[in-house]
Every structure is written in structure tokens, then in C-alpha cells.
Amino acid sequence: MKLTVDRDRCEGYGFCEQAAPSLLRLDDDGEVELLTDLLRPSDISSAEAATRACPVAALRVVEQ
Numbered sequence: 001m002k003l004t005v006d007r008d009r010c011e012g013y014g015f016c017e018q019a020a021p022s023l024l025r026l027d028d029d030g031e032v033e034l035l036t037d038l039l040r041p042s043d044i045s046s047a048e049a050a051t052r053a054c055p056v057a058a059l060r061v062v063e064q
């Protein structure tokens, strides 16, 4: 499984970072940065929580 971000949709709200701080963070310009894209099994619930938290549906958990 893989976490992806659509940077054209992302508005920099940061809810995803709050939901999954080990997977995402906002950089100094307010752009979301993926700390990893390949998800370990233990990361999947956090990645899904971040996806649900994003108000503009910029995140997706997808099959590789």
C-alpha cells in the first residue's frame, strides 16, 4: 500500500499532519511532505485517518 498526495488539491490545512505525524508533515512553505510513501502494515490505519481528515480529499491510500 502507498500514500499519495495530490498537490494541486492540497490547501495546507495540516489536518493530515495532526492525524499521522509519523507519515506527513508541513514544510516551511506550508506544503505537505510525505515522510514515506510505502506503508508498513502498522502505518495503514494512520494513513487512512489522515486521508479522512483531509477536507479537500488530497490524500489517497492506494495499492502499489
Ligand code: SF4
Residues within 6 Å of the ligand: 005, 009, 010, 011, 012, 013, 014, 015, 016, 017, 032, 053, 054, 055, 056, 057, 058, 059
Ligand atoms: S489535510 Fe489535506 S489539504 Fe491539509 S495539508 Fe494535509 S493533504 Fe493538504
